[in-house]
Amino acid sequence: MTKPIREYRFREIDGIWRDVRGNNEILADVLAQYSIIVDDRCQFARIYDYERHICFYYRVDGGLITLILWKIDS
Numbered sequence: 122m123t124k125p126i127r128e129y130r131f132r133e134i135d136g137i138w139r140d141v142r143g144n145n146e147i148l149a150d151v152l153a154q155y156s157i158i159v160d161d162r163c164q165f166a167r168i169y170d171y172e173r174h175i176c177f178y179y180r181v182d183g184g185l186i187t188l189i190l191w192k193i194d195s
Contacts (some may be wrong), residue, residue, distance in 0.1 A: 123192060126175065131186040138186060148186060155190075169193065 127151040131138040131148045138148035152159060157168060159179055168177040171193075 126188050126192050127190040129186075129188040131188070148188075151188065166178060 128142070128144045129140045129146065129148075129151060130142050131184070132141050133139075135142075140146040140151070154172070155173075155175075155177065157177060157179075159171075161164060163179065164181050166177070166179040168179065169175075170177070174193050176191040176193045178187070
C-alpha cells in the first residue's frame with residue numbers, strides 16, 4: 122500500500138456522525154457509497170474490496186471514528 126486515497130474523521134454532532142475534516146460528509150452516506158456495513162459494536166475493521174482495489178481501515182476511539190481508504194496492488 123502507498124499513501125491513503127482518502128481519510129475521514131467522524132464525530133457525533135447533534136446525533137449525526139459528520140466528517141470534521143472540512144467536507145462535512147455523513148458517516149452513513151460514506152459507508153453506503155462503498156457498500157460497507159459496520160456493526161455499531163465494531164471497534165476496528167480492515168476491509169478489502171478487491172474489485173475496487175481499495176482497503177478500508179475503520180477505527181473507533183474516544184468518540185472519533187476514523188475511516189482511511191488505501192489503494193491496494195492488483
